[in-house]
Amino acid sequence: MPRWKRLIGLRQPDPDLYALSDAACNPAAGGPQATPAPGDDAPATLEIRYLGTAGFVISDGCHTVVLDPYLTRPGLLASLTRPLVPDTALIARLIPEADDVLIGHAHYDHILDAPDLCRQTGARLIGSSTAVQVGIAAGLPPEQLLATAGREDIASGPWTVRGLPSLHGRIFGRIPFPGDLHAPPPWPPRMADLPHGLVLNWLVDTGGLRVMHIDSADFIDTELAGHRCDIVCLCAIGRQARPNYVRDIVKHLRPKWIIPCHWDTMITPVEAEPDLLPGVDLPGFLREIEAEGVTPLLTPILGRQLFDQPGDAGPA
Numbered sequence: 001m002p003r004w005k006r007l008i009g010l011r012q013p014d015p016d017l018y019a020l021s022d023a024a025c026n027p028a029a030g031g032p033q034a035t036p037a038p039g040d041d042a043p044a045t046l047e048i049r050y051l052g053t054a055g056f057v058i059s060d061g062c063h064t065v066v067l068d069p070y071l072t073r074p075g076l077l078a079s080l081t082r083p084l085v086p087d088t089a090l091i092a093r094l095i096p097e098a099d100d101v102l103i104g105h106a107h108y109d110h111i112l113d114a115p116d117l118c119r120q121t122g123a124r125l126i127g128s129s130t131a132v133q134v135g136i137a138a139g140l141p142p143e144q145l146l147a148t149a150g151r152e153d154i155a156s157g158p159w160t161v162r163g164l165p166s167l168h169g170r171i172f173g174r175i176p177f178p179g180d181l182h183a184p185p186p187w188p189p190r191m192a193d194l195p196h197g198l199v200l201n202w203l204v205d206t207g208g209l210r211v212m213h214i215d216s217a218d219f220i221d222t223e224l225a226g227h228r229c230d231i232v233c234l235c236a237i238g239r240q241a242r243p244n245y246v247r248d249i250v251k252h253l254r255p256k257w258i259i260p261c262h263w264d265t266m267i268t269p270v271e272a273e274p275d276l277l278p279g280v281d282l283p284g285f286l287r288e289i290e291a292e293g294v295t296p297l298l299t300p301i302l303g304r305q306l307f308d309q310p311g312d313a314g315p316a
């Protein structure tokens with residue numbers, strides 16, 4: 001680790017923490033690999049790949065939904081001082097397929113790479129009206145843009161996705177870059193050109209498993225209550241600002257697994273060893289999850305978790 005990083009107190013995650021993950025769901029530990037065959041009623045395995053920050057790829061081999069992709073990750077100085085240019089080749093190499101791309105909120109570390117990914121794959125960009133303004137700025141055609149105010153089921157191939165209105169967490173006591181876009185921002189944008197817009201927690205229902213994506217550390221109790229899920233992708237940064245964060249998530253959603261996200265600094269190259277965000281207590285987060293009776297699946301960046309799907313999953 002460079003000296004300047006040590007001087008400002010950056011650390012890397014303890015590799016032992018990854019071992020807390022359920023070995024049966026971890027391909028690195030010899031878990032099953034999805035091999036859906038044409039004509040199968042239901043792919044038996046769902047793969048969730050972590051992209052760093054709040055990014056995930058959810059795929060059963062037949063259908064792929066991507067959430068909050070952000071692979072470009074310029075360094076700290078470039079992020080703060082220059083327009084942010086998506087790394088088209090990197091996006092194509094690491095996310096070759098997508099049917100739909102869902103945006104939790106429109107901050108740069110959640111949306112910057114989404115329009116490029118949609119352009120390369122033909123996927124739709126689905127998110128708030130602010131997220132759609134970002135897609136327009138990047139040149140996506142109307143047929144690849146879908147705005148939602150949440151609370152509506154949206155067909156995504158054989159799956160259903162639904163945005164639940166939510167809130168942005170407080171980082172060091174304040175909500176960064178609040179507000180909405182009512183016109184396309186400059187493209188490529190600077191960090192401050194992208195306010196968060198409506199925040200959406202995404203529920204992805206594959207027919208066999210239900211996955212909730214919470215990309216910022218706050219939420220609205222009445223929106224989440226009663227939406228039972230199998231897996232929650234849960235933001236780590238800012239969780240201390242929300243009293244009973246993990247406890248209330250588990251009370252509302254009753255998940256079996258929680259995959260922590262948004263715990264790294266997002267300024268290291270995506271294929272390099274990540275640094276922990278200052279203020280993120282990852283061991284404490286994992287302990288809180290376990291204390292609620294849920295299995296934490298801490299996943300390395302670009303690592304994967306595999307889940308068996310019940311036999312009635314997918315299209316008939």
Ligand SMILES: [Zn+2]
Nearest residue numbers: 105107196216
């Ligand atoms: Zn944000």
